[in-house]
Amino acid sequence: MADTPSITRDDVAHLARLARIDLPPDSLDHYAEQLDVILGAVAQVSEVAADDVPAMSHPLPLVNVFRADVVRPSLSNAEALSGAPSVESERFRVPRILDEE
Amino acid sequence: MGTSTDLTRLTAAETAAAVAGGEVSAVEVAQAHLDRITAVDGRVHAFLHVDTEGALAAATAVDSARASGAALSPLAGVPLALKDVLTQRGIPTTCGSRILEGWRPPYDATVTARLKAAGVVILGKTNMDEFAMGSSTEHSAYGATHNPWDLERIPGGSGGGSAAAVASYEAPLAIGTDTGGSIRQPAAVTGTVGVKPTYGAVSRYGLVALASSLDQAGPCARTVLDAALLHATIAGHDPLDSTSADVPVPDVVAAALRADVRGLRIGVVKELGGEGYQAGVRQRFDETVELLTGLGAEVVEVSCPNFPYALAAYYLILPSEASSNIAKFDGMRFGIRVGEDDGSPSVEQVMGRTRAAGFGPEVIRRIMLGTYALSAGYYDAYYGQAQKVRTLIARDFAAAFDTCDVLVSPTAPTTAFKLGEKLDDPLAMYLHDIATIPANLAGTPGMSLPIGLAPEDGLPVGMQIMAPAMADDRLYNVGAAVEAALLERWGRPILEEAPSL
Numbered sequence: 087m088a089d090t091p092s093i094t095r096d097d098v099a100h101l102a103r104l105a106r107i108d109l110p111p112d113s114l115d116h117y118a119e120q121l122d123v124i125l126g127a128v129a130q131v132s133e134v135a136a137d138d139v140p141a142m143s144h145p146l147p148l149v150n151v152f153r154a155d156v157v158r159p160s161l162s163n164a165e166a167l168s169g170a171p172s173v174e175s176e177r178f179r180v181p182r183i184l185d186e187e
Numbered sequence: 188m189g190t191s192t193d194l195t196r197l198t199a200a201e202t203a204a205a206v207a208g209g210e211v212s213a214v215e216v217a218q219a220h221l222d223r224i225t226a227v228d229g230r231v232h233a234f235l236h237v238d239t240e241g242a243l244a245a246a247t248a249v250d251s252a253r254a255s256g257a258a259l260s261p262l263a264g265v266p267l268a269l270k271d272v273l274t275q276r277g278i279p280t281t282c283g284s285r286i287l288e289g290w291r292p293p294y295d296a297t298v299t300a301r302l303k304a305a306g307v308v309i310l311g312k313t314n315m316d317e318f319a320m321g322s323s324t325e326h327s328a329y330g331a332t333h334n335p336w337d338l339e340r341i342p343g344g345s346g347g348g349s350a351a352a353v354a355s356y357e358a359p360l361a362i363g364t365d366t367g368g369s370i371r372q373p374a375a376v377t378g379t380v381g382v383k384p385t386y387g388a389v390s391r392y393g394l395v396a397l398a399s400s401l402d403q404a405g406p407c408a409r410t411v412l413d414a415a416l417l418h419a420t421i422a423g424h425d426p427l428d429s430t431s432a433d434v435p436v437p438d439v440v441a442a443a444l445r446a447d448v449r450g451l452r453i454g455v456v457k458e459l460g461g462e463g464y465q466a467g468v469r470q471r472f473d474e475t476v477e478l479l480t481g482l483g484a485e486v487v488e489v490s491c492p493n494f495p496y497a498l499a500a501y502y503l504i505l506p507s508e509a510s511s512n513i514a515k516f517d518g519m520r521f522g523i524r525v526g527e528d529d530g531s532p533s534v535e536q537v538m539g540r541t542r543a544a545g546f547g548p549e550v551i552r553r554i555m556l557g558t559y560a561l562s563a564g565y566y567d568a569y570y571g572q573a574q575k576v577r578t579l580i581a582r583d584f585a586a587a588f589d590t591c592d593v594l595v596s597p598t599a600p601t602t603a604f605k606l607g608e609k610l611d612d613p614l615a616m617y618l619h620d621i622a623t624i625p626a627n628l629a630g631t632p633g634m635s636l637p638i639g640l641a642p643e644d645g646l647p648v649g650m651q652i653m654a655p656a657m658a659d660d661r662l663y664n665v666g667a668a669v670e671a672a673l674l675e676r677w678g679r680p681i682l683e684e685a686p687s688l
Binding site for chain 1: 290291292293294386387400426429430432493496498499500502503510514517518519520521522523524527531532533534535536537538539540542543546548551552554555556558559560562568569571572573574575576577578579581613614617628629630631656
């Protein structure tokens with residue numbers, strides 16, 4: 087059973103980094119408080135004795151879905167790029183992908 | 188139609204009949220609703236975008252089809268408000284988020300395509316909590332929607348815009364989506380009808396995902412029959428959604444017309460009521476249960492012992508799925524991009540800046556919660572355990588449906604609360620979905636319909652009806668029976684009690 091660890095300011099900063107959200111430092115304490123309350127409540131799931139119960143990931147029994155391998159209409163290049171913040175040479179233009187160091 | 192008829196007061200069924208019979212044109216109907224939106228939406232704020240030109244063009248096409256003698260679909264010429272979480276080609280789709288501001292999708296959701304094919308006139312896109320995370324629409328980046336019953340109160344959420352549009356006669360129909368109650372809870376607090384169909388009944392293609400194993404689009408309306416007509420229009424198998432159920436859609440329209448509960452066994456769920464539920468909610472619910480007995484149903488109490496854990500399981504499963512789904516909003520392929528010109532930032536830095544600027548606090552909370560629940564060391568205790576609880580909740584439903592045809596409960600524990608009241612107390616906000624969440628976890632269908640006003644505040648109360656998977660028709664049969672009996676008792680529809688705007 088899970089203990090309910092308390093969430094610290096550093097934990098929030100770490101989670102924000104993992105989630106790629108550049109949070110302002112002055113917001114970390116407030117998020118820590120709120121996440122702590124929420125996690126305390128959701129930790130209730132550990133009260134249920136369910137060791138022999140199968141996990142349910144989905145309401146329907148999922149099977150892979152195939153379709154015939156034939157060409158069908160799809161978005162044009164221009165349509166696919168139409169919502170992009172930046173485009174160059176008919177491609178998505180993105181900032182540099184390598185770090186400087 | 189006489190000139191004195193207010194076209195915005197008609198039901199969808201009446202509107203479709205009037206258009207088909209040539210008593211009124213679809214353009215006149217659309218214009219009446221666009222005028223109504225102009226007159227009242229400044230105060231209600233149900234819409235994020237009104238597509239005047241597109242609506243009038245769609246209505247003109249219906250009128251031309253009729254003039255040429257073509258057969259019209261059962262909802263041809265009926266106006267509808269579309270929740271802003273479904274794509275419509277060329278029309279802004281924001282999901283209530285700053286991060287998608289200005290995005291015009293290059294394709295239609297399957298729901299949108301089916302509405303267009305049926306001659307439904309889409310008026311515009313409705314307000315919602317950002318990415319459907321919330322129970323009040325206050326988490327919309329574009330400002331809250333106001334409840335037409337009391338503009339100081341919440342219209343429910345996340346689909347508060349769709350429910351408020353229907354309740355304020357801006358549209359007879361709307362599309363909502365329901366991940367934990369976002370169709371049913373807004374219906375309850377606005378005195379309207381809302382249905383979450385069985386998971387897989389309505390295609391999710393073009394529905395911007397919140398939690399893929401829970402999301403389901405469905406109808407919002409002022410009457411049970413109107414909801415059934417819309418349900419029948421949007422439901423059905425779709426090869427573009429790999430989770431779409433390839434089974435026949437139950438005849439929900441026939442069920443709404445049947446409206447007969449004689450001989451049915453109806454279970455009152457012991458765990459969804461009592462403590463924590465407002466006195467006036469309990470009173471109207473108990474009266475309606477008595478009414479069902481009077482109509483010839485056999486009412487029994489049933490226990491679903493794991494339902495008290497549904498909220499906890501949901502707030503692990505939903506954030507886990509959401510944190511993954513929302514990773515795609517990174518400022519690279521669509522939506523806004525922030526902080527590119529500040530030095531020579533890396534793609535990761537731009538993503539971080541874009542997401543911090545683009546997401547509101549509730550989205551950030553849930554992303555972090557999901558990231559936490561899925562992280563090594565906590566996965567089994569949180570996400571894994573929540574999935575087991577989900578199994579137990581589905582088993583509770585299965586056991587209850589062994590002895591009952593449908594289950595009932597109040598839809599929400601209270602009537603509409605004040606705007607701002609729970610905005611910075613996430614857990615208090617989450618508790619408003621306590622009765623609706625179990626059906627999402629199990630994938631079973633549910634309806635909310637109005638059953639009166641709470642005596643203490645004069646605000647609408649909703650009853651939830653729940654049925655087994657793919658037995659959505661039972662919701663409409665029972666709902667229509669309750670609706671007819673209450674209409675006879677009240678003498679007029681409940682929305683006529685609402686103050687005029």
